[in-house]
Amino acid sequence: MPIENEDRFTEVYRAHYEDVLRFVRRRAHPMNVDDIVGETFLTAWRRRREVPEDPRPWLFGTARKLMLNAGRGMRRRSALAVRVRQGGYGTGPGGARVPLVDPTAYADSRLDLAAAWQSLADADQEVLALHVWEQLSAKDAAKVLGCTRAAYAMRLTRARRRLAALLDAPAASSPALAPTH
Incomplete structure (x- = not known):
């Protein structure tokens, strides 16, 4: 269903903002994240009659194109790079930390x-x-x-x-x- 009015756009925004934000954070330089996410939703508003029933993939695709086309800094190559977690320990006898x-x-x-x-x-x-x-x-x-x-x-x-x-x-x-x- 296309976005016909401001209320519907607000619903789409609230439902998908966090997903788009996470999507962009994993790929864009931190200084550019807010600009890309904002531009994604601005594009959604401008092209609201083209937004499909399930807008999530469309929003991801739009954000991806904005990142590629704008060349906004270095994409984070470590999007899935695994960080060595600080945990890895449990509690042993007497409350001692054991791996x-x-x-x-x-x-x-x-x-x-x-x-x-x-x-x-x-x-x-x-x-x-x-x-x-x-x-x-x-x-x-x-x-x-x-x-x-x-x-x-x-x-x-x-x-x-x-x-x-x-x-x-x-x-x-x-x-x-x-x-x-």
């Missing part, structure tokens, strides 16, 4: 994932981010990217394979990290 997992192995695996993510092409990062972070269906993600559902599914499959290949690569391939005996 839930081997903290070194946990940190190493997280760093491997972050490095693999950084090695992916921007297009692979974007496809995976739409799937993992935005939790869009293939149909909706395809709308965001401006491609068919089948093309999106193929891109996602290929991006997953490339990420898996990077994670399966032997750690010894980095001389600086190779163990010394």
